[in-house]
Amino acid sequence: MSGKNNTDMRTPMAKVRGLGSSHEGTQHFWRQRLTALANIPLTLFFVGFLIALNGAGYAEVRAALANPFVALVMILFLISGLYHMRLGMQVIIEDYVISEGLKLLTIALSTFFTVAVGVASIFALLKLAFGG
Amino acid sequence: MSKSPATQARRERPLSPHLTIYRPPITMTMSIIHRITGGALYFGTLLVAVWLMAAASSQATFDWVNWAFGTWLGRLVLLGYTWALMHHMLGGVRHFIWDTGAGLEKHTASKIAWATLAGSVVLTLLIWVAGYLARGA
Numbered sequence: 166m167s168g169k170n171n172t173d174m175r176t177p178m179a180k181v182r183g184l185g186s187s188h189e190g191t192q193h194f195w196r197q198r199l200t201a202l203a204n205i206p207l208t209l210f211f212v213g214f215l216i217a218l219n220g221a222g223y224a225e226v227r228a229a230l231a232n233p234f235v236a237l238v239m240i241l242f243l244i245s246g247l248y249h250m251r252l253g254m255q256v257i258i259e260d261y262v263i264s265e266g267l268k269l270l271t272i273a274l275s276t277f278f279t280v281a282v283g284v285a286s287i288f289a290l291l292k293l294a295f296g297g
Numbered sequence: 298m299s300k301s302p303a304t305q306a307r308r309e310r311p312l313s314p315h316l317t318i319y320r321p322p323i324t325m326t327m328s329i330i331h332r333i334t335g336g337a338l339y340f341g342t343l344l345v346a347v348w349l350m351a352a353a354s355s356q357a358t359f360d361w362v363n364w365a366f367g368t369w370l371g372r373l374v375l376l377g378y379t380w381a382l383m384h385h386m387l388g389g390v391r392h393f394i395w396d397t398g399a400g401l402e403k404h405t406a407s408k409i410a411w412a413t414l415a416g417s418v419v420l421t422l423l424i425w426v427a428g429y430l431a432r433g434a
């Protein structure tokens with residue numbers, strides 16, 4: 166593979182780890198695909214749930230969301246979907262925001278947004294499931 | 298700074314065909330739409346969060362959110378959200394197919410691109426028809 170005229174500056178350890186200059190390797194790509202795969206059945210469940218619940222009133226919606234199975238799948242849907250969208254928004258920001266400082270700031274804000282949406286939604290689900 | 302002969306020569310050279318010259322291939326359009334729908338869905342999660350928080354709070358709050366989602370503007374946003382979700386999902390499936398190394402041939406890729414567009418519209422309509430049937434109105 167590598168001859169005597171090898172110009173590769175990487176150490177053998179760096180080559181074995183294969184993490185590249187980002188020190189993350191394919192982690193971002195892999196997690197993006199993993200959450201994408203999970204999102205397919207979870208999204209279909211969410212859409213089906215909303216169809217079934219269309220036109221339902223306050224009490225009916227609360228009872229449906231308090232169902233343990235629904236609550237669990239909804240939490241999985243939120244975690245997988247939010248993780249996926251944070252990864253995607255990071256790529257969009259990295260593509261269009263040139264300034265390094267602004268780039269880091271917007272990615273950080275995007276992470277805060279994601280966590281805020283997730284925590285608020287999951288708290289609402291837990292409240293419905295446990296406290297009513 | 299005066300213009301050197303080299304600059305003049307560079308100016309007269311033909312530009313390589315770029316975005317404004319090409320008729321955008323469908324794969325390119327779908328790629329752009331995939332990114333736009335992804336960005337829209339990012340903010341669309343706010344609608345899910347608002348709905349869940351409303352359900353977890355008072356009847357009055359829930360009724361207000363339900364009313365807002367039911368207005369023509371609300372329904373238009375939700376219709377767009379449904380289509381964005383379906384288009385992004387089918388676009389993702391397209392990427393999974395490509396991940397296996399299949400479907401990368403030019404004409405096949407174009408066909409799959411058209412299929413994601415058609416599929417997303419059909420699925421959106423089916424979801425809304427099913428939704429109205431479930432409502433019984």
